[in-house]
Amino acid sequence: MTTKEFKAESKRLLELMINSIYSQREVFLRELISNSSDAIDKLYYRALTDDNISFNKDDYYIKIEADKENRTLSIIDTGIGMTQEELENNLGTIAKSGSLAFKNENEIKDGHDIIGQFGVGFYAAFMVADVVTVISKSIDSDQAYKWESQGTEGYTIEPTSKDTVGTVITLQLKENNDDENYDEFLEEYRLKEIVRKYSDFIRYPIKMDVTESKLKEGSEDEYEEYVEEQTVNSMVPIWKKNKSELTDEDYENFYQEKRFGFDKPLKHIHLSVDGTIRYNAILYIPENRPFDYYSQDYEKGLELYSNGVLIMEKCADLVPDHFSFVKGLVDSEDLSLNISREMLQHDRQLKLIEKNINKKIKSQLLSLQREDRDKYEKFYDAFGRQLKFGVYNEFGANKDVLKDLLMFYSSKEKKLVTLDEYVSRMPEDQKYIYYATGDSYDKIEKLPQTELVADKGYEILYFTEEIDEFAIRMLVNYKEKEFKSVSSGDLGIDEEESKETETKQEENKDLFEHMKKVLENKVKDVRVSKRLKTHPVCLSADGEISIEMEKVINAMPDNQNIKADKVLEINTDHEMFQALQKAFENDKSKLDLYTNILYNQALLIEGLPVEDPVEFTNNMCKVMV
Structure with missing residues (x-):
């Protein structure tokens, strides 16, 4: 038996993949389970075209075996197996994918697609293992073979014995160190957790020997442990079931199971799209917003699956920012996956799904608005601010999408x-x-x-x-x-009243010019008001920046002290105006006092701070004397 070397580029790729590609080591199990599912799919497909092969789905499964004493973890499948040549080609050359070649050579149908298309997922095993051993027997060969590797140094292939068709992958786990506890991948609870997180919807049963406890026979309080084989994945995802089979309660239960929120969803959306790109999706509009929703800590995104295998827990590219409150998942057989299932190509496929989801969410929200106003108002109370931000964001690029909401x-x-x-x-x-x-x-x-x-x-x-x-x-x-x-300079309401206002403005031009000089650098102008009926004074704004916008902008960190062009408007029909006229004729200092008081009153009405509260209170006292 001789050790064969990986090609130089394969060695570099293996080193890169182990150290860089996968963000979490636990995904090695996802990759190996996906490969096992592929192997069973291939056998199923062969059975469709070969009368000598029968396929009873109940006979096919994936099993995980943990040996704590020897610190090994095995993944066993009853799939098609590999010949010596296939072991050499598929495992001896990194990124040489047997699944991809199989898919290209055959027209996959009946809903069976091949998950692993790029051939590097298998090597994720080296993130947790010093030695990886593969024993496989092909349906096309009476001889089984063993492939074994300790990583970048190379691999060996030799004949071995195996009674049944299929593959056993055994990992000799690395020694624990200060940074990593590899023994966690031998614990039942941890293995079940990883399976349910990433591989819950693999279509074949994933089995494990699970430790349970029961009352000892004849005892009322003494328990004994026993081991039984259990299926730890649910296999059939809810989104691949017919909508007619499902109830609102089913969707709500799934919402709770996936921990999308602690509330009940206001509405669910179940999509099954079979067009340019095929995908299924279940989307939820929550009842309540998460506590961190309007903070930098909130992370938007939908769960992304490829043929039932979790690829990303939060794929932000599937929902636009203005609908970032939407929870749920998308599962597609057609997505292009590059190198690993965590590196998704940002291509036309993803954009097309996002575009379709965007349209569907809007139509469902409009439907809720028309048909169940109370629910829509509850939604709007939680997330209306986000819709309004969406109108403003990106220079109004999404305003036509959102205006009706x-x-x-x-x-x-x-x-x-x-x-x-x-x-x-x-x-x-x-x-x-x-x-x-x-x-x-x-x-x-x-x-x-x-x-x-x-x-x-x-x-x-x-x-x-x-x-x-x-x-x-x-x-x-x-x-x-x-x-x-209502605070803008021109309300565009009454032309005759505007002419009357212009006349009054001209008649009192000198008075207003004096008041404007008193308020120099505080207001742009002092004018006769067209809008006031009973109140003596108010502020309006000329230009693009309103008084309310000034308040908002200047409340922000690192503000630029932006000011609205304020106009002090005077109600000439109010009895106060006669006092202004009299003061203008007889006592300019009293007019200055009145002007400052009216200006500060107008500031208070607008919710703006009085620039000098002490001066304002003293001025009020002077009026009383």
Whole structure:
């Protein structure tokens, strides 16, 4: 028996794979189980075309055996086996995949696909083993062979004895060290945990000898241990069952089993797509948001399977950021896997799945909005902020996808309404979709700026979250109706009233110029208000930055101290205005006092800090003297 060397490039690839490719050592078991499943699939396929071979699925299985005394772990299958030549070709040359060649040469059908396509998964065994031994007997040979390797130094192949067709892979585990405890891969609970995590939906039974306990015969409190063979995988994934076979309870139970959340899902989506790319998916819209959802610690993504084998626990590329709350999984037979099952090619296939999922989530949310408003509002309370951020993010690239999902509190309906509902009941003479911003519905209700719009009978949307106005500014309009803040310079409401306002502005031009000078660097202008009816004063904004946006931006870390172009608006029909006029004519110092008080009052109404509280309180006292 002579030792054969791996080719130089194979040695380098083996070293790279052991040290770099797999992020967790436990995946070696996933790879070996997948190879065993492939071997049984190949035998099944041969049986379809060879009348001399019978295939009874109940006779085929994968078994895991742990020998703690000798520190070996074996994976046994009853698959097609390998000849000497196949051992040489498939295991002697790294990245030479027998599964890939088999798939290319045969038209795989009947739902049996070959999982391992790139031939390096087997070598993941060397992450945990010093010596790997493969004993295999092919259905095409009476002679069994043993392949053995200690890693990069090479391998041997020699005849051996084996009674049945199939393969046994035995790993001599590495010695434990300060960083790694390899004995964990001999523990029953750990092996079952790995199987259920990665290989639960392999279509063949994965068996293990499991230690159980029972009451001793004739005893009431004394137990004895016994060992029995158990199947530790569930085999048939829920997503491959017909929807008609499943109930809402089945989907909810699966949600709990997969620990997608501690709540109940508001809605589930079951997809079976057979088109350009084939895939199955089960998606969930949660009832409650995770505690860390709006933090940097939250990690989005769906579980990704390839033909029932877990590839990634969180594949972020399958869901867009605006739907990052969606939980669930995708299983596809058609994904291109590169080198290892953890390195997924970011290609057209993945983008196509993401695009389809994006459309489906939106349609299901719209359906929930129409058919079960209470549930939708519960969802929106948890995740509406994320939808609004999605409108704003990426320069509005997704605004058309999300605009129909948005909801805001209505001044008329006293509840959340959609933009479509708002526009559908707009009076013919209403040009804009009006909105007001503030910390709460109650505070917005009392804003002086809402008076004119409300007096005209127009509905106002209340924005109470920081992202609201940023999202709406990115949206620009909805069904050709532009958004307009009640605090904007021009409300576009009454032209005759505008002419009257211009007249008053001209008549009191000197008074307003004086007030503007008093408030130099604080306001851009002082004007007659078109919007105030009963309140004496308010602030409005000229330009792109609103007062509410100023507050939000300046509350951020490393802010640039951005300021809105503020305008102090005066209600000339209020009795206060007569005091201003009288002071302008007789006592300019009193006018300065009134001007500063009115400005600070306007700041307080907007929820902005008074620049000098002591001066403000002293000024108030002066008025009382």
